[in-house]
Amino acid sequence: MRSARLSVKLGITVTAMCAVLVVVMATFALASIWRQLDIQAKDGLEEKLSQVEHSLAEGSSSIADIVLHPHNLRDQIVGHDNLTLTIMDSSIPRKRLLRLGEGEGGEVEQPVPKINTSALEFKEINSAEGFETLMAYKLIRLKNDQQILVILTLDRRSDYTLLKAYVKSTLIALPLILLLVGGCAWWVVHRGLKPLRAFRRVAESISARDLSHRMKVQGLPEELSDLAHAVNFMLHRLDGDVQQLAQFSDDLAHELRSPMNNLMGTAQVTLSRERPPHEYKQVLESCTEELERLSRMVSQMLFLASVSQPSAPLTFSSVDLQDEANKVSELFAISAEEKKISVEVSGEGKVLGDKLMIQRAISNLLSNAIRHGSPGSTVTLGLSTLADEVILAVSNVGEGIEGEHLPRLFDRFYRVHPSRSRQQGGTGLGLAIVRSIMSLHEGRVTVSSELGRITTFSLIFPKST
Numbered sequence: 367m368r369s370a371r372l373s374v375k376l377g378i379t380v381t382a383m384c385a386v387l388v389v390v391m392a393t394f395a396l397a398s399i400w401r402q403l404d405i406q407a408k409d410g411l412e413e414k415l416s417q418v419e420h421s422l423a424e425g426s427s428s429i430a431d432i433v434l435h436p437h438n439l440r441d442q443i444v445g446h447d448n449l450t451l452t453i454m455d456s457s458i459p460r461k462r463l464l465r466l467g468e469g470e471g472g473e474v475e476q477p478v479p480k481i482n483t484s485a486l487e488f489k490e491i492n493s494a495e496g497f498e499t500l501m502a503y504k505l506i507r508l509k510n511d512q513q514i515l516v517i518l519t520l521d522r523r524s525d526y527t528l529l530k531a532y533v534k535s536t537l538i539a540l541p542l543i544l545l546l547v548g549g550c551a552w553w554v555v556h557r558g559l560k561p562l563r564a565f566r567r568v569a570e571s572i573s574a575r576d577l578s579h580r581m582k583v584q585g586l587p588e589e590l591s592d593l594a595h596a597v598n599f600m601l602h603r604l605d606g607d608v609q610q611l612a613q614f615s616d617d618l619a620h621e622l623r624s625p626m627n628n629l630m631g632t633a634q635v636t637l638s639r640e641r642p643p644h645e646y647k648q649v650l651e652s653c654t655e656e657l658e659r660l661s662r663m664v665s666q667m668l669f670l671a672s673v674s675q676p677s678a679p680l681t682f683s684s685v686d687l688q689d690e691a692n693k694v695s696e697l698f699a700i701s702a703e704e705k706k707i708s709v710e711v712s713g714e715g716k717v718l719g720d721k722l723m724i725q726r727a728i729s730n731l732l733s734n735a736i737r738h739g740s741p742g743s744t745v746t747l748g749l750s751t752l753a754d755e756v757i758l759a760v761s762n763v764g765e766g767i768e769g770e771h772l773p774r775l776f777d778r779f780y781r782v783h784p785s786r787s788r789q790q791g792g793t794g795l796g797l798a799i800v801r802s803i804m805s806l807h808e809g810r811v812t813v814s815s816e817l818g819r820i821t822t823f824s825l826i827f828p829k830s831t
């Protein structure tokens with residue numbers, strides 16, 4: 367099942383969060399408005415009751431006075447439609463002496479509160495219509511020592527109407543607010559994800575044949591520009607690797623084609639007519655030579671592949687470069703002898719590495735130096751240990767290499783004189799192998815050459831600590 371779009375998901379989540387927030391805030395506001403109205407109502411009743419008490423103290427000395435002259439008390443509640451004043455005789459329960467005011471609360475059947483002290487007390491009564499009536503009552507002693515119960519009743523219908531209006535407007539506004547917030551959230555997310563849609567377009571147009579597309583980094587937010595840089599870098603590397611691979615297979619096909627054609631041509635010409643046995647022998651010898659070169663090329667390629675991408679991590683040990691250089695020069699003693707070339711090893715140095723691979727790198731350089739060294743000259747393998755590097759330099763005197771070839775010398779199948787190299791049995795993979803071995807050792811190989819004079823290849827290893 368296809369999951370919902372991120373923008374829709376985020377829009378819904380933000381809306382839900384906002385709904386919860388608005389409901390919590392509205393409930394909190396409702397509670398604090400109600401509390402405030404309650405305090406105001408109680409304060410108002412308290413103040414009014416103290417005014418009534420004051421008026422009774424000044425104007426009425428007995429219950430009879432109150433009943434006969436209620437105008438003093440009426441003045442206290444004039445203008446307060448929601449207020450009712452009831453005076454009761456405290457000695458005779460349920461005997462109402464006076465009721466002033468037309469507040470609705472006055473109509474409510476009020477229970478006669480039982481109180482013994484003269485402290486002010488409040489009571490809340492819920493009316494049948496669902497609103498509340500607040501009563502404030504107090505025992506007051508008149509001048510003639512008679513006690514009366516003064517009850518002030520506040521009809522809180524208007525407070526309820528206010529709260530109802532608040533709840534109603536909140537309920538009307540809530541869906542509108544949510545719709546607006548949800549819409550804004552969707553729009554913001556949709557806009558924020560625009561670069562990702564551009565990423566998708568680039569990803570769709572990428573294939574092994576065309577890795578040239580890149581993500582636009584300009585104007586992207588920081589998080590996405592990091593991602594775009596990383597993707598571009600990955601594409602750049604992939605592009606390089608794919609090109610290298612394509613180049614390699616081209617080169618390989620080219621390298622294999624000519625010897626195969628040669629072998630086939632020679633075989634066909636030989637078979638075209640009857641020949642004496644010694645001619646067949648000659649042809650078979652030359653074919654064997656060519657097949658040996660091909661077989662060498664295949665094993666060099668396999669070795670190069672294993673060095674470029676080792677299947678298991680290598681375990682390095684301490685390698686004495688002087689020992690290895692001596693061993694390799696002994697192996698090449700015969701071919702050096704043939705060209706009257708002497709090989710000299712000087713200096714010393716120890717590195718961390720793989721002995722067999724280091725031997726292979728040295729023999730590749732030494733075989734080149736002997737092959738391209740002038741007859742009768744000396745090939746030197748000089749070792750030197752610097753502050754953080756150990757260098758093995760293989761130098762020979764010879765025709766040298768022109769500057770234009772130096773940058774490509776370590777590429778697979780690259781040769782300065784292709785046909786001459788093939789005739790000598792070279793595959794053009796020797797220096798590529800040396801470079802891969804050195805990069806496995808976190809080192810490098812460099813070359814310098816003066817035409818007609820000295821050519822030096824240096825293996826530079828990091829110094830082991």
Ligand SMILES: Nc1ncnc2c1ncn2[C@@H]1O[C@H](COP(=O)(O)OP(=O)(O)OP(=O)(O)O)[C@@H](O)[C@H]1O
Pocket residue numbers: 666730734735738739762764766767775780781782783787791792793794795796797798821
């Ligand atoms: N010491 C050197 N003096 C002059 N040219 C050199 C020297 N070493 C290498 N080269 C040039 O660099 C080319 C590449 O060398 P590389 O060792 O990779 O291949 P190769 O020697 O031709 O083949 P292989 O090493 O498989 O026998 C050689 O063909 C040669 O032209």
Ligand SMILES: [Mg+2]
Pocket residue numbers: 730733734792796797
């Ligand atoms: Mg070589």
